[in-house]
Amino acid sequence: MPAVVKLEDIHRIYDSGEVKVHAVRGVTLELHKGEFMAVMGASGSGKSTLMNTLGCLDRPTSGRYLLDGVDIAGLDRNELADLRNEKLGFVFQGFNLLSRTTALENVELPMLYGRRRISHHDMQERAEHCLAIVGLADRADHFPSQLSGGQQQRVAIARALVNNPQVLLADEPTGNLDSKTAIEVMGVFQKLNDQGITIVMVTHELDIARYCRRNLIMRDGKVVSDVQVTDRLIADTELRRLHEAEAAAKLTA
Amino acid sequence: MRLRSTLTVSFRALRRNVLRSLLTALGIIVGVGAVIAMVSIGNGAKSVVEAQIASLGENVLLVFSGSFNQGGARSGAFGAGTLTVEDAEAIKREVTTIIGVSPEVRTSAQILANGLNWSTQILGEGADYLTIRVWPLSDGVMFSEADVRSVGKVCVIGQTIATQLFPDGSAVGQILRIKAQPFKVVGILAAKGLSVQGQDQDDLVIVPYTSAMRRVSKQTMLRSISVQASSPDTMTLAQNDIVALLRQRHRTAEGSDDFTVRSQVEIAQAATATADTMTGLLGAVAGVSLIVGGIGIMNIMLVSVTERTREIGIRLAVGAHGREIQLQFLTESIVLSVLGGSIGILAGIGASELVSHLKGWPTLVSPTAVVIAFFFSAAVGMIFGYYPARKASLLDPIDALRYE
Structure with missing residues (x-):
C-alpha cells in the first residue's frame, strides 16, 4: 500500500540574516493510511516545523515531500492552498474558530474555498453531518463564545473533516483543555481513526500520546524514537474509569 | 468563493x-x-x-448698432447709432427665414397720470415685439402695425407703472403723459420680475418706435433691432443673411462692421x-x-x-x-x-x-x-x-x- 505521507531527508533551515537556525535536520518518514501518530518533543525540537511542513504551510529547504503521491516541491502558493483544502484537515491548539460565526458556518468554511463548486444545500448537509460525527449536531447554530473549550475543539475537528482529508493534522489539540475534556477529544480522534482516517498530532503530554497508535519523538531536529504504542489507552474506558472514580469520591465524602 | x-x-x-x-x-x-x-x-x-435668457424670447437675434472698429476708434455695442429704420425694413423685406422684426429705441422720461409722476424707461418697439419676447399681456391688447405706421399715441405699460400710476384700478383706456404728450394705455404687461442684473423688468412703457422717435425723443437712429427667426434651425441662416444684408447696406467688410448680430444662444452661452x-x-x-x-x-x-x-x-x-x-x-x-x-x-x-x-x-x-x-x-x-x-x-x- 502506498504511503499517504512520504518524507525523504527533510531539512528546514530558517535564515533570518545573521543566524541560521537548523530546525529540522534530515527527517525521513512514511505514514500509511489509518495510522494515528503523535509527534512529541521538547520545545525547539523541530516538531512544529515538521507539522508546518506536513501541513503544506511551509516548504522544506531540502528533501522531498510526497503527499498522497504529489510532490509539493513544484507547487506555487495557490496550488499548496488547494492541496491543503482537498487533502488536509487542520486542528489547532487555540481552536481558531471564526468568532461571530455559527458552528455550522465555521464547519462550512473549507468548502467555501474548495475548487469544486458545491451547492449551498449540500454544503449545509455535509457540515451538519460532520458536526454529528463529533457529537455536536444540536449545537450547529451556536457561536463559539457559547460553546465550551472541548465543544469548540470538536467544531474545529468537524471543520477539519468536512472535505474528507487524507490526513488530519492536529497541533497540540488538547493543550488548552482540562484533562477530562482532553480525553473526550482524544476519544473523538480515536473514533475517527477507527473509521480509517489518518491522524498526526503534536503533543508534549505523554499520557495523551498513549491514546495514539504510533509515537514519534524528536530532539534537535531529528527523530530519536519511532515506536508503536503497545499499551494503548482507549478513551471510552478511561472516561468510564474517571466517572467511577468521581462517583466513588462523592460516596465516600 | x-x-x-x-x-x-x-x-x-x-x-x-x-x-x-x-x-x-x-x-x-x-x-x-x-x-x-x-x-x-x-x-x-x-x-x-x-x-x-429664455425670457429674451424665442429664436431671437439681436442686431446692435455700434461698432467694434470704426476708423481706428473702436467701441462695442450701442457705441454709435448706425442702424436705421430702413435697415429694419430691409431685414423684414429681404431675409426670408424670419417671422418678426422689431426696431428699438430707448429713452427715459418722467411720466404723469392721475396727478402722480414716475420716472421710467420708454421703449419704442414694433408691433411684433411682445411676440418675439414671448411676453404676454395681463390686460388689454398690444398696439397694432397701424398704430406704428400712424405714429399713434398709444402705449403698453409694465406692472410697476400700473401699480404706481394707476393704483385705483384698471389702467386700460386711461391716459398717461410722456413729455406732455398724452398716450392712451391699451395694454398691461404680465409681471416679469427682476432681471439677472437685478433691474425691475416691469418698470417700463412701450410705445410704437415711430412715436418714440418723433414724439418723445427725436432720435433718428435705432438702438437695436430684435429679430425672430422662424425656428431654432434657421437661426444661423438668418444671422448670416442679416450680416450679409447689413454689410451690403452699410458698405462694411468683416472686421470693420458697424453693427453686431448676436443670437440668443450666444448670449445664453456667455451667461451660463x-x-x-x-x-x-x-x-x-x-x-x-x-x-x-x-x-x-x-x-x-x-x-x-x-x-x-x-x-x-x-x-x-x-x-x-x-x-x-x-x-x-x-x-x-x-x-x-x-x-x-x-x-x-x-x-x-x-x-x-x-x-x-x-x-x-x-x-x-x-x-x-x-x-x-x-x-x-x-x-x-x-x-x-x-x-x-x-x-x-x-x-x-x-x-x-x-x-x-
Whole structure:
C-alpha cells in the first residue's frame, strides 16, 4: 500500500540574516493510511516545523515531500492552498474558530474555498453531518463564545473533516483543555481513526500520546524514537474509569 | 468563493463594529453629500440664468448698432447709432427665414397720470415685439402695425407703472403723459420680475418706435433691432443673411462692421458659462472631501486587516487563495463606500432641498451628478481598499495563525 505521507531527508533551515537556525535536520518518514501518530518533543525540537511542513504551510529547504503521491516541491502558493483544502484537515491548539460565526458556518468554511463548486444545500448537509460525527449536531447554530473549550475543539475537528482529508493534522489539540475534556477529544480522534482516517498530532503530554497508535519523538531536529504504542489507552474506558472514580469520591465524602 | 458568501462575510465584518463602520462611511457620506448639494445649487443658479435668457424670447437675434472698429476708434455695442429704420425694413423685406422684426429705441422720461409722476424707461418697439419676447399681456391688447405706421399715441405699460400710476384700478383706456404728450394705455404687461442684473423688468412703457422717435425723443437712429427667426434651425441662416444684408447696406467688410448680430444662444452661452464655472468649482471642492473620505476608509481597512490577521490565517490554512482574501477585503471597502455614497446622495438631495427651502435659492438635483457620485464613491472604495486588501492577501499563513 502506498504511503499517504512520504518524507525523504527533510531539512528546514530558517535564515533570518545573521543566524541560521537548523530546525529540522534530515527527517525521513512514511505514514500509511489509518495510522494515528503523535509527534512529541521538547520545545525547539523541530516538531512544529515538521507539522508546518506536513501541513503544506511551509516548504522544506531540502528533501522531498510526497503527499498522497504529489510532490509539493513544484507547487506555487495557490496550488499548496488547494492541496491543503482537498487533502488536509487542520486542528489547532487555540481552536481558531471564526468568532461571530455559527458552528455550522465555521464547519462550512473549507468548502467555501474548495475548487469544486458545491451547492449551498449540500454544503449545509455535509457540515451538519460532520458536526454529528463529533457529537455536536444540536449545537450547529451556536457561536463559539457559547460553546465550551472541548465543544469548540470538536467544531474545529468537524471543520477539519468536512472535505474528507487524507490526513488530519492536529497541533497540540488538547493543550488548552482540562484533562477530562482532553480525553473526550482524544476519544473523538480515536473514533475517527477507527473509521480509517489518518491522524498526526503534536503533543508534549505523554499520557495523551498513549491514546495514539504510533509515537514519534524528536530532539534537535531529528527523530530519536519511532515506536508503536503497545499499551494503548482507549478513551471510552478511561472516561468510564474517571466517572467511577468521581462517583466513588462523592460516596465516600 | 462565491459572491454571496463574500458579501455575507463583508456585511458581518461591518456589522461587528457598527459605529466604526458608520464613522468611516461618514467621510464618504459628507463627500458625496457635498458634491450632490453643491452641484444642485450650481445647477439651480444656472437654470435661473437660462430661464432669464429664455425670457429674451424665442429664436431671437439681436442686431446692435455700434461698432467694434470704426476708423481706428473702436467701441462695442450701442457705441454709435448706425442702424436705421430702413435697415429694419430691409431685414423684414429681404431675409426670408424670419417671422418678426422689431426696431428699438430707448429713452427715459418722467411720466404723469392721475396727478402722480414716475420716472421710467420708454421703449419704442414694433408691433411684433411682445411676440418675439414671448411676453404676454395681463390686460388689454398690444398696439397694432397701424398704430406704428400712424405714429399713434398709444402705449403698453409694465406692472410697476400700473401699480404706481394707476393704483385705483384698471389702467386700460386711461391716459398717461410722456413729455406732455398724452398716450392712451391699451395694454398691461404680465409681471416679469427682476432681471439677472437685478433691474425691475416691469418698470417700463412701450410705445410704437415711430412715436418714440418723433414724439418723445427725436432720435433718428435705432438702438437695436430684435429679430425672430422662424425656428431654432434657421437661426444661423438668418444671422448670416442679416450680416450679409447689413454689410451690403452699410458698405462694411468683416472686421470693420458697424453693427453686431448676436443670437440668443450666444448670449445664453456667455451667461451660463459663469454658472458652469461655479458648478465645476463647487464640485471640485466637494470632490476633494470625497478623496479625504477615501483615505479614512483606507485607514480603517488597514486597522481591520491587522485586527483580523488570525482570521486571515485560518482562511489561508483551510485553502483560501490570496486573491480570495483580497476580494473579501476589497468587497468590504466597496460595500462601505457604496453604502456611504448612497446615504450621501440622499443627504445631498436633502441638503439642497433644505437650502432652497431656507435660503430660497433655486436648486436642481442633477441625475448625472447622482450617477457620477455613486460610481465615484464605489471607485474610491476600490482604490483606497486595494492596498489594505493586497496587504491581507500577502500574509504568510503560519505567521498569521501565530499572530496574537
